[in-house]
Amino acid sequence: MNEVNNKAKVRAFLAVDPPEAVRQGIAAVQNRLKKQLGASVRWVRPEGIHLTLKFFGDIALTDVETISATVREQIRGQGPLMLHVKKIGVFPNERRPRVIWLGIGGDVSLLVALQKKIDKALENFGFPRENRSFSPHLTLGRVKSPQGLNGLGKLIEESDDSAGEFSAAELILFKSDLRPDGAVYTKLEVFPFS
Secondary structure: OOHHHHOOEEEEEEEEOOOHHHHHHHHHHHHHHHHHHOOEEEEOOHHHOOEEEEEEEEEEHHHHHHHHHHHHHHHOOOOOEEEEEEEEEEEOOOOOOOEEEEEEEEOHHHHHHHHHHHHHHHHOOOOOOOOOOOOOEEEEEEEEEOOOOOOHHHHHHHOOOEEEEEEEOEEEEEEEEOOOOOOEEEEEEEEEOO
8 A cells, every 4th residue: 555545534433234124114213203393404314324333533544454453353252233223312402402313222231332342442542432421323313403393302202113123243334425415335344243
């Protein structure tokens, strides 16, 4: 690799990629919310929704090898995780929502433990740990304006939405290219569980 390529940067994150059936369930929840809320929300395209375990931001291409080796080591012996996508929520709170999401149920404690283990191991290579505790979720949309969100609290309270369940059997290191019409994701590495 030449000097120029060694300094090239990629925007990267480590995630679980939901299967197509779950993406269809997510799209159905989004469509219902669009009709019920009528708010100014920038909805994430279902094909761009991932369960992110670690967001790296811009990293050098040479870091991909270090990250990959670390993740492989940390998932050794890890079996598939049964996850189900359910219940609408918001960050930071219902009074001032900025992000609308679907929560994750199932083997969440195992997923959280795996995320912490990977995060801690990567810290040894200069990738700082996340300050906030890991809260597994799938981002549905980002609120641009609070107008039209009056019924959001009631909608969350009464929500029993489910987008399906699946067996998470691998992690993926994605490259994210930001474009005017939305981000484009490319798989850099795939890390299958045992």
